[in-house]
Amino acid sequence: MSQPEQQSFDQVNPESFRRLWLVLILGSLTAFGPLSMDMYLPALPVVTIELHTSASLAQLSITACLLGLAVGQLLFGPLSDIQGRRRPLLTTLVVYAVASVLCAFSPTIWLFIAMRFIQGFAGAAGIVIARASAKDMYEGKELTKFIALLALVNGAAPILAPIFGGIILKWIAWPAIFIILGIIGVAMFLAVQFTLPETLPVEKRQQGDLLATVKTFADLLKDRVFMGIALSQALISMGMFAYISGSPFVLQNVYGVSAQTFSIIFAINGVGIIIAAQLTGRLAFRMQEKQLLLTGILIAVTGGTLFLTVVMLELPLWLLLIALFLVVSSVGMVSTTSFSMGMERQGKHAGSASAFLGILPFGGGALVSPLVGLGGDYTAIPMAITIFCCVILGLLVFLGMVKDTNPAADMSNVIN
Numbered sequence: 001m002s003q004p005e006q007q008s009f010d011q012v013n014p015e016s017f018r019r020l021w022l023v024l025i026l027g028s029l030t031a032f033g034p035l036s037m038d039m040y041l042p043a044l045p046v047v048t049i050e051l052h053t054s055a056s057l058a059q060l061s062i063t064a065c066l067l068g069l070a071v072g073q074l075l076f077g078p079l080s081d082i083q084g085r086r087r088p089l090l091t092t093l094v095v096y097a098v099a100s101v102l103c104a105f106s107p108t109i110w111l112f113i114a115m116r117f118i119q120g121f122a123g124a125a126g127i128v129i130a131r132a133s134a135k136d137m138y139e140g141k142e143l144t145k146f147i148a149l150l151a152l153v154n155g156a157a158p159i160l161a162p163i164f165g166g167i168i169l170k171w172i173a174w175p176a177i178f179i180i181l182g183i184i185g186v187a188m189f190l191a192v193q194f195t196l197p198e199t200l201p202v203e204k205r206q207q208g209d210l211l212a213t214v215k216t217f218a219d220l221l222k223d224r225v226f227m228g229i230a231l232s233q234a235l236i237s238m239g240m241f242a243y244i245s246g247s248p249f250v251l252q253n254v255y256g257v258s259a260q261t262f263s264i265i266f267a268i269n270g271v272g273i274i275i276a277a278q279l280t281g282r283l284a285f286r287m288q289e290k291q292l293l294l295t296g297i298l299i300a301v302t303g304g305t306l307f308l309t310v311v312m313l314e315l316p317l318w319l320l321l322i323a324l325f326l327v328v329s330s331v332g333m334v335s336t337t338s339f340s341m342g343m344e345r346q347g348k349h350a351g352s353a354s355a356f357l358g359i360l361p362f363g364g365g366a367l368v369s370p371l372v373g374l375g376g377d378y379t380a381i382p383m384a385i386t387i388f389c390c391v392i393l394g395l396l397v398f399l400g401m402v403k404d405t406n407p408a409a410d411m412s413n414v415i416n
Helices: 003-029 033-040 042-049 055-083 088-102 109-137 142-152 156-169 173-196 210-222 224-254 258-285 291-313 317-345 347-373 381-401 407-414
Strands: none
Touching: 003 033, 003 109, 003 142, 003 173, 033 055, 033 109, 033 142, 033 156, 033 173, 033 224, 042 055, 042 224, 042 258, 055 088, 055 109, 055 142, 055 347, 088 109, 088 142, 088 173, 109 142, 109 317, 109 347, 142 156, 142 258, 142 317, 156 258, 156 291, 173 381, 210 224, 210 347, 224 291, 224 317, 224 347, 224 381, 258 291, 258 317, 291 317, 291 381, 317 347
16 A cells, blocks of 8 residues: 555544444434333233233333433433533433333332333433534534434334344343343443543533523524424324334234234334435435425325325235335434434524424324324224324424525524
8 A cells, every 4th residue: 555545544544433433322322212112112012911001001101201201301402501411421321221220120000100201311311412412513414414324323223122122022021121221221321431522612512500591492492494393303203103102002913913023013114214314314415405304204194194094994914014114214314304404503502402303202202102092902093093193294384384484594593
């Protein structure tokens, strides 16, 4: 190798390695949401039996985790703008590990639900701080591309988690799932402690205390385009959360698939999220992000409409699986573009903006999760109606608040 080539290699390789490691660490942190929910989804019917409870109460444990994920982002996003990214993250990783282990040893459904809330609350810090850290380091289309790379790691969670959950159910017992989640929390603590640098310098941190963040959230609420992006993304994600809550019962009870087959179906849909996110990252330099966001929403609407049609007309399972694939995979495109667009508009408050963008999907997911079980354990109609309403509302919000905005006004808002 010639000397110029050697110099070029030495210059590029460390930065490439650093970027890869950041993707792995931050992507794993954003995966706490799907990890906390998806790994134990195949066990929901078993949990219902062993904790002597009903399906609706078992699904309430999903709602509790989603509420924790929403409330935690509300706190830890702004807190990381004030204290920096590392300190809140390290503390919450310890809490996450402890709460996960306590879930495994919960003797009653109510204690289990309480621990699930704390688990979600602590896990929320990893999600919101990872995305805020990405904004600290990148902006514009490079930020979109980096978030797409995070989705590559994050997307592995809904693929692998239910498969591991199904294997554990086959050979061990459902509490082992939460022991493993606790171990993951400890592993991430060590990785952050020893390898993840602080991405928000002291001079760039927000002044004041958490009460001052109320004004920041008020400013976000006044930004019509930001709110349109956040709401449309949230509604599409709510359709996915309705799928997460209802699919274990719909696919296993209504369509008769096994826990292992359900895990495979769930994993395939996770692959859809990865494909959509990576496609978005590649198209970001060729298409406007607003067009990509609309494309993702239309894919979700197509899937939601097909799913409702299949359920109402009692069409074959394979058509239902196609519909669910479209609904779930659309989230990869919608989330990637919405987070990039939203945080680009609110760059000075990346933690708060990231928190707001995360609060709405998880909070909305907590609202829709109980709805899918209203008809009992052996019907798919509530799930189909819920998903359809979410994706249609997502399209209407986008058309009314985002699509026809003035680009010059948008740029003025970002600068100010």
